Amino acid sequence: MRRLVGNLHKLGSWVDDWQVPTALAITQARQRLGAEPMKALFERAAVPRRCPWPRPARRVPGWPVGG
Numbered sequence: 001m002r003r004l005v006g007n008l009h010k011l012g013s014w015v016d017d018w019q020v021p022t023a024l025a026i027t028q029a030r031q032r033l034g035a036e037p038m039k040a041l042f043e044r045a046a047v048p049r050r051c052p053w054p055r056p057a058r059r060v061p062g063w064p065v066g067g
Helices: 023-033 036-045
Strands: none
Touching: 023 036
């Protein structure tokens, strides 16, 4: 969590009275709330990834051609 929020202070997005939750606090919140919040977040955020243009095949010397 500290890695995730580490640069917020430098960016001016840090509220001084907020503290990073401990690993135990996050674990307890997950246990208390169950799987539903993560499931809902995944359903909203997960989208298929695809390249907007066709990618050419890459030939790597020494590797066989094909799958």
